Amino acid sequence: MTTNELLALLRLQHVPNVGDVTAKKLIAFCKSPEEIFKTKRQHLLSIEGIGTHAIKSLYDIEHLEAAEAELNTITKNDWEYSYFMDEDYPNYLKHCIDGPILLFKKGNIDLSSRRVISVVGTRNITSYGQAFCEKFIEDLAPLDPIIVSGFAYGVDITVQRAALKNKLQTIGCLAHGLNQIYPKVHSKYVMEVEKNGGFYTEFWSTSKPDRENFLKRNRIIAGMSEATIVIESAERGGSLVTADIANSYHRDVFAVPGRTDDKYSSGCNNLIKQQKAHMLTSAADLVYLLNWEIAKKAQPVQKQLFVELDGIEKAIYDYLQKEGKQMLDSIALECKQPVFKISSTLLNMEMKGVIRPLPGKLFEAI
Structure with a gap:
């Protein structure tokens, strides 16, 4: 340029x-x-x-x-930048109509990996949330995903530190210019993040970390990722805004359930209850629904002969045979069943070798 x-x-x-x-x-x-x-x-x-x-x-x-x-x-x-039509612009974000026309960046960001996820949540992280973050990232480490977050207090910095600990690339999306860091206490992590990842922002050096900027940058966090994970959230919060944006982009959203009386799990529980997010209990849930493990093994799936299907399974199979590749939500709607029930049914059908999952919540008959 x-x-x-x-x-x-x-x-x-x-x-x-x-x-x-x-x-x-x-x-x-x-x-x-x-x-x-x-x-x-x-x-x-x-x-x-x-x-x-x-x-x-x-x-x-x-x-x-x-x-x-x-x-x-x-x-x-000597700040770097990416124009939305450049090759080095985040690929997933290119498909978002309201993605920034220009991004400023620092560090050693390498987006060649196709596995990019965003992890967000409350600033008031609990011991439960912290333990889940650390275990979740540790279990994902063999698949080498890029971990995106907002470099804020709580879940953000916890998950980004966990990524660094497991030698994963991590990217912080900032709500201000590259000439400052907010919160200042996180300045001690900047060099380590820049060594194995870096920072993105659309904001100028004259921009301050105002509230509206944090809400605006949430679309970058949601947009540049294949999926958004909410670890903990109160009934209202910025992480729920990020989840809503991710849903509007037709990206996968996951939420970690918690106790019904836990203030910082109510947001996640509501996302699951309203079918705005998949329930996430471990890294295995994410790997399965994003088809990462299958893609890694690259093993062909063979259809078994004379497989017996129950009523719902047959309805799903006939629907996929007729309509071709379909999203999880569309299958649930067609079969008039809740998403969680269709998810478990699809897993059984995959084990029987009659369907296969595809990236983006898609499934097809074999």
């Missing part, structure tokens, strides 16, 4: 009322970020979904001046 292209992207980021969705429309129409500012306003208004409110201040000189100042900071600090 040339300096002028980066300057144009920064300028675009600084314009109020032009979010990432609108910015991508403008770039697609004009063929490059630079051309946006060379195109007449009336031509931009011809783009579907673009109104005068979105572009009324597009050409104001203040946005160019702000972009030039930030470009100088980026150059001075």
Whole structure:
């Protein structure tokens, strides 16, 4: 990317009322970020979904001046960045319509691994949550996943420290610029994270860790991962927002159940009860539903002859035979059964060799 292209992207980021969705429309129409500012306003208004409110201040000189100042900071600090059309931009995030047009990064991030998961949860982690985090990451270590979180208090820093302990790459998504760390007490972990992973942010050096920034960065945590895991959460909290965003992206969501009277398990219990998340009791649950173990072994599944299927199994098999690959939720809806029951039935059918799981909650008949 040339300096002028980066300057144009920064300028675009600084314009109020032009979010990432609108910015991508403008770039697609004009063929490059630079051309946006060379195109007449009336031509931009011809783009579907673009109104005068979105572009009324597009050409104001203040946005160019702000972009030039930030470009100088980026150059001075030798910060790296990824444009949403670049090869090194997080692959899963590319498929999110509201993914940032530009990400700033530090460290040694290597996204060549296809196994990327986000782990989030309460800042008030309990001993139960801490023990689960550590055991969960330890058990996943042989599969070498990338662990993404928010580098915040509680579950975030616990799971990221566990990743480092098990020599797994970990990525912290920040709600502020790369020139600071929040909370400051976590500064002692920065060098270790940068050695085996790093940090992503969409925020400028002038951005402060305001509440709305944390909510905004949650879409990056959810978007750049194959699945989002909620370890502990109260009835309300940022981790539940992340789970909702992950669901909106049609990504797998998992939640760790807890005691019904435990304040910091109520959010997870509700996610499971409302069928917004798979129940996660161990790393094995995640490995099975994401099809990681099967993909690793790469063993062909052969259909057994004269297999006996019960009523629900036959209904599922006939549905998959007729419709082809289908998502877990669609199968449950078609068979009028709860997701947890369909999950166990699908496992039995897989053992019988009549279906096979595919990434993304998909299943197909053999």
